[in-house]
Amino acid sequence: MMIDQLVDWRVSGVLLDIRGHSxxxxxxxxxxxxxxxxxxxxxxxxxxxxxxxxxxxxxxxxxxxxxxxxxxxxxxxxxxxxxxxxxxxxxxxxxxxxxxxxxxxxxxxxxxxxxxxxxxxxxxxxxxxxxxxxxxxxxxxxxxxxxxxxxxxxxxxxxxxxxxxxxxxxxxxAQSADLRAAIASRTAINTACGVLMGQNKCSYEAAFQMLRLASSHGNLTIRDVAEGMLSTLPGGVPATHFQQRA
Missing domain, CATH: 3.30.450.40 (GAF domain)
Structure with missing residues (x-):
C-alpha cells in the first residue's frame, strides 16, 4: 500500500492492509x-x-x-x-x-x-x-x-x-492449519487401526499399541507408521475432507 495522498489518520475505522504470510x-x-x-x-x-x-x-x-x-x-x-x-x-x-x-x-x-x-x-x-x-x-x-x-x-x-x-x-x-494437520493425522491413524483390528481381530486400543510400538522401534511418528502401512494397500492413504461452513 502506497500513500499517494494525505490521509486524516484520526478518522475512526481507517486500517492498513498489512496482512502477510508471517x-x-x-x-x-x-x-x-x-x-x-x-x-x-x-x-x-x-x-x-x-x-x-x-x-x-x-x-x-x-x-x-x-x-x-x-x-x-x-x-x-x-x-x-x-x-x-x-x-x-x-x-x-x-x-x-x-x-x-x-x-x-x-x-x-x-x-x-x-x-x-x-x-x-x-x-x-x-x-x-x-x-x-x-x-x-x-x-x-x-x-x-x-x-x-x-x-x-x-x-x-x-x-x-x-x-x-x-x-x-x-x-x-496457524490455528486452522494445525487443526487440519491434526485431523489429517487422526484420519490416517484411525484407518490404520481399523485395518489392524480386522487383520488381528483385536480392539482399537490393541491396534493403536501396535502402531505405537512400531513408531518407537523405527524412530518415527505414529502418523508416519500409519501412512506407511496404508500406502501399501490398494486404496493408499485416505484423503481428509474438510467441509466449509456457510
Whole structure:
C-alpha cells in the first residue's frame, strides 16, 4: 500500500492492509507504509523501523534501510534511545543530534554515525503479550515538530490497530492449519487401526499399541507408521475432507 495522498489518520475505522504470510512480513509492510505516510506528513523523507517483540521475548526489526535497522537494534539492546523507550510503552520522545540531555549518553553520536539527525519513537499498543515500537528517522534536524509528532501519533494508532488485526488473522490461520494437520493425522491413524483390528481381530486400543510400538522401534511418528502401512494397500492413504461452513 502506497500513500499517494494525505490521509486524516484520526478518522475512526481507517486500517492498513498489512496482512502477510508471517509476523515479519506484516511488520515489513508496516515499516514501508510508515515511511511513505510520515514522509508526506513531514514534507521530508524519513526512514522507519518496526520492532516487534513476540510473547516469548524474541524480537524482530523490520526496516526500510540498513542504517535504520542497525540503529534500532542497537537501541533496543542497549536501552539508550527512543526504540527501547517505546518498547517499554513510554511516551513518544523526539531526539536531535544536538541533544544535550545527558540521559541519552552516546545516542546522539550513534544517530549521526547512522546518517541521521533526528528521530522519534512511538509505542504501538498490541495484545496477547506482543510489544512493538515504530521508530522514525530523518537525515535532517528538527523534522519532527510538534505538529508532525501529533499527526504521527494519530498514524501510530492506526498502525497499532492494523498490526493487531494482522497478528490475529495470522494466529487464526496457524490455528486452522494445525487443526487440519491434526485431523489429517487422526484420519490416517484411525484407518490404520481399523485395518489392524480386522487383520488381528483385536480392539482399537490393541491396534493403536501396535502402531505405537512400531513408531518407537523405527524412530518415527505414529502418523508416519500409519501412512506407511496404508500406502501399501490398494486404496493408499485416505484423503481428509474438510467441509466449509456457510
Amino acid at each position: 509476523e515479519a512480513a506484516s511488520a515489513c509492510a508496516l515499516a514501508r507504509i510508515a515511511t511513505s505516510a510520515v514522509s508526506d506528513i513531514a514534507g521530508s523523507p524519513v526512514e522507519a523501523t518496526v520492532t516487534l517483540v513476540r510473547p516469548d521475548s524474541t524480537p524482530f526489526t523490520a526496516a526500510t534501510t540498513d542504517g535504520a535497522r542497525d540503529l534500532s537494534r542497537w537501541d533496543q539492546f542497549a536501552g539508550r534511545g527512543p526504540t527501547s523507550r517505546a518498547l517499554d510503552g513510554r511516551l513518544t520522545i523526539i531526539l536531535n543530534d544536538h541533544c544535550l540531555d545527558t540521559r541519552w549518553e552516546e545516542y546522539p553520536a550513534s544517530l549521526r554515525t547512522a546518517g541521521f539527525r533526528s528521530a522519534v519513537g512511538v509505542p504501538l499498543q498490541l495484545e496477547r503479550g506482543y510489544r512493538a515500537a515504530l521508530t522514525l528517522y530523518s537525515a535532517e534536524t528538527n523534522v519532527f515538530s510538534s505538529v508532525v509528532a501529533s499527526q504521527t501519533l494519530a498514524f501510530s494508532g492506526v498502525a497499532a490497530r492494523s498490526l493487531v488485526l494482522a497478528l490475529q488473522v495470522r494466529a487464526g490461520l
